[in-house]
Amino acid sequence: MNEETKNAILEKIREYDRIILARHVRPDGDAVGSSHGLAEILRLSFPDKEILVSDEDISDALEFTQTEETDPEILDYSNALAIVLDTANLERLANKRITEAKELIKIDHHIDRNPYGDISWVEDERSSVCEMIADFLYTFRDVLQCNLRAATLLYMGIITDSGNFKYSATNGDTLRLAGYLLDMGVDIQTLNSELELRPYEFYKFQACIFDKMKLTENGVAYLYVDKEMQERFHLTRSQASDSVDFMSGIRGTLVWIAFIDNPDGSIRVRLRSRFMPINNLAERYDGGGHANASGATVNSLREMQALVKDADALIKEYKENNGGWI
Ligand SMILES: [Mn+2]
Structure with missing residues (x-):
């Protein structure tokens, strides 16, 4: 699905030396998982590029992911490609300055009432943006590199946004792509413990x-x-x-x-x-x-x-x- 859009996104990624990722305020598992999962994949696949995640409002519950983000104010947006994940409209952005980037790509699974971006990949029937990134990874598996950390981040976004595969947006693709990530060795006992255990x-x-x-x-x-x-x-x-x-x-x-x-x-x-x-x-x-x-x-x-x-x-x-x- 959307092969042309995915190809266009990969071409843009190839074109830029600096890529800045962003997501919505008060991030959930899908926002953190998709931005940092994709960032990790891009760093591994294109080691010469500068890949940054630009937000700084990580939630306490997701601190265990140990994700590093860069202060939006010190970033240089000129000549940068922005990729905005899991964010239905620009008002929901954690880092509003991301729109200063030279070009912007939207990747989202909310209903597209407020289209934005030079390229927009929106599939509102998807369980999560992490499922879409896993699909992107699978589509270009001959070009893109993934590691256990990226697979774990993406898997986290799929299970949190799909309510552990219980919500109605869960379909065969959700499970197939989750399986693809699990095969990379995701430690589900540790991940689920981090997500679910309470004091x-x-x-x-x-x-x-x-x-x-x-x-x-x-x-x-x-x-x-x-x-x-x-x-x-x-x-x-x-x-x-x-x-x-x-x-x-x-x-x-x-x-x-x-x-x-x-x-x-x-x-x-x-x-x-x-x-x-x-x-x-x-x-x-x-x-x-x-x-x-x-x-x-x-x-x-x-x-x-x-x-x-x-x-x-x-x-x-x-x-x-x-x-x-x-
Ligand atoms: Mn989401």
Whole structure:
């Protein structure tokens, strides 16, 4: 698929002596895996070229990848080729200066509502950009070099973005390309341990969440991580916010919501759903996002209750008018 585009990208890579890679802010496994996996492949394949990853906001959870990034401010973008990965639109860029590069290539798997770049390779049915980079590597396997580190980074992006091959974007290509990377010797026990193991205190926090979680009549699960709870468990903002995922496994619960006290007195809302969309509800409360994952803000306990009530009414309506949900 897209053989012409892939060929054009390889030609551009050959053309430039300096290549700078970039990705979206608050990087996930796919953003880190695809930018550093491709960087590693390019360094091995073209040792005379200067290959740099330009962002500096690595997440704590991915520090184990020991990836090195260069301060965007000290980079020379003139005569450089930029490759932007996993970034749907330029506003999401961690390094906005990357657009100063002479030419820019977009490689992404989000719906292409905001096309950009001199060359754009977007396949929105792909599980991950790491799957696309693995495909690129496989397509040009006679030209490109790969090592265990690059294979591990790409494999990491595939499993994190596909939910360990559980999300519906997973298809035969995802598994074939993951298998191609595994054959290079990826240590899945170590990788999965790095990605999944949590400190003991994390489970104490989870137990507290399960104790406090509430369920509405029609199946909205919700919880409130107030300031007191954040202090008691020494939670970072992102740890408090991730608590929304604890509620994802309840049968009949099509919507689950976490409310997290912000330092400024407002309350951050994280909404998740399956089968039915949730973004319209988020938009009513100063937010928005994806069909099944959105964010919003409320300013009082009363507004929190109103949102829960609205979500409950939405579920009720959905369940009455649709079959097939679980
Ligand atoms: Mn991705």
